[in-house]
Amino acid sequence: MKPILLDMNAEEISAIMKEGGQPSYRAGQIFSALHLGKEFSEISNIPKALIAALEDKYTAQPVKIEKEFPSSDGAKKYLFRLEDGVLIEGVLMRYKYGNTLCVSTQAGCRMGCAFCASGIDGLARNLTPGEILGQIIAVNRAEGGVAGDRAVTNVVLMGSGEPLDNFENTLKFLRLAGERGGICVGQRNISLSTSGIAPKMRELADAGFSVTLTVSLHAPDDTVRERLMPVNKAYPIKEVISAARYYFEKTGRRVIFEYALIGGVNDAKEQAAALAAVTSGFPTHINIIKLNYVKEKKLRGASKESVRVFFDELKRRGASVTLRRTLGGDVDGACGQLRRSYLDE
Template sequence: MILNNLNETELRELMSTIGEKPFRGSQIFEYINRHYDYNIDDYELLPKKLRTKINGQFHISSIEILEYLSSELDSTKKLLYKLEDGNIIEGVLLEYKHGFSLCVSTQVGCRMGCVFCASTKGGLVRSLEPYEITSQVYLTEKEFDINISNIILMGSGEPFDNYENTMKALSLLHAEKGKNMSYRNMTISTCGIVDGINRLKEENKPINLAISIHSFDDIERSKILPINRKYNISEVLESARDYADSTGRRVTFEYTVIDGVNNRNSDIELIKNSIRGINSNVNLIALNPIKEYDSKRVTDKSLYRFKSDLERQNVNVTIRRELGSDISASCGQLRREFLATKEGCTDEV
């Protein structure tokens, strides 16, 4: 049994089953999730006999920071994490005026097939365990001696394709005796899995929702995101509206601008009409081309003109601040480059 997959209640119950006082479970939880200590022998509040018993019956799993790159343009850092089975995932540490944010992975690879996303090109290897998600936060904080105030589940993988483990990880990060991060400081990014959005709404937690929309035209969106053939624009918009109304949180529509594909005059009208009445924001992103999808990157001038045109239609719109462009800081790019050049560190099924 992996102890750092368990919440405080589960650890207390586990201690009871082995004949120990339940409060020992609370102590273990704090060592793992507040002090980020994965070595049971360090748990001085526990009797040595209990530490020996735990070491003999249970396991605290870990991941490691394999390497990281620091941007010369800003303070962004791109990290590669190595899992116990040898698989590689990645994260991005971003510094803003309000503090540090970490872009977190929820799967090794991805099966959603978004055409311009490097993470999906090798397919899905496996989903992450809860501890593999939380450990990205804990290890990064320890490595750089910082406090991460926000997390964005926008690394490799589709969070709603790993729903149970993702939500378990968020609850561990939120726990009062752990990191105690507010749900309001957590953002889940999805390619538009409507069942997942609706399920998250029923959780009744103020988690921020970002939807990778990229086009409000069903034909165009299906070319970019195959998931649109299962959940069309109308269904995605309905779930987004319900989520915003239910939680009071503004939904973000992530919109990667592809020159000549989704930044035409007709798209401006379509965006305005599609999101009317939804408490939302459209976040424009300049395309980072990959080998398999080498479409033309929009110029800064065209991007800002598109933003201005949307603003004239009273659309809440922002442009994502581009960070770490010199270190392959887009989703999946660094991991893919690493696996292509390093021997002995290939993904395992």
């Protein structure tokens, strides 16, 4: 595989230009064009010889849309193909305030959460910064063209993979996404979702990032959480909450806790009370969502009634909580499911 130019920031591209005897302003032209989704041959304001030299050495766009799956609720699921044939997926969700794209940070995942199809085959490989970014660029181009329309206004790192298990590449992606002349999605518009790798949550705060940190909790006690999320053995709830508090103290951003309600597993009223207690003491918010049915895992979402009781109990205890819609349910919206059904075909 050729090196991916989209992995590089403007300064790194500038160094390549310098080496090739090109004026430094070419770096900005190339950087902006790549972030609009252009292939080298489509960059009209650089010399043909330079286009040929770049084509020879580098890949411009490492992410291609393999297939689109529109859902009846307006969401659209994408299956992306990378240069080496690896398939990853993303979902575009349309809200009143803009369009949010959920992107993958790894092909597969090694965290092994019980409710997730992404981890079934383990980790295939980490994605490079440009491959994470390339998903947004591909959707921007597919939805808005190359005229500079940016269809994607918000990004959630919540597709397949654990972003903090691909730490350096995720950090570089965050920097690239906010760079001038690029896709211009700032940290305030990015959510990073983690299964709770506590030391990396602290490192993220120490590195000066202030993205919205979303922690998948899914249970208020270690016994149930360990069953659902093996990562809890390494980082139990107490450590995860302490790292979340640290993130808030460093960044001033309240931390979001994700909680997927699974029938008969984590949806009891007492568990709602315990959840309100463990997430209290600093600014937090809880998103509860009914689990999408995961056929490989035989896990079902909670009933409508227990979702209502759970939500009411959290409210009654003063928690800040939102009941989220399940988007993309009819196109295998839960992470990892689409890729698997496509591979099964």
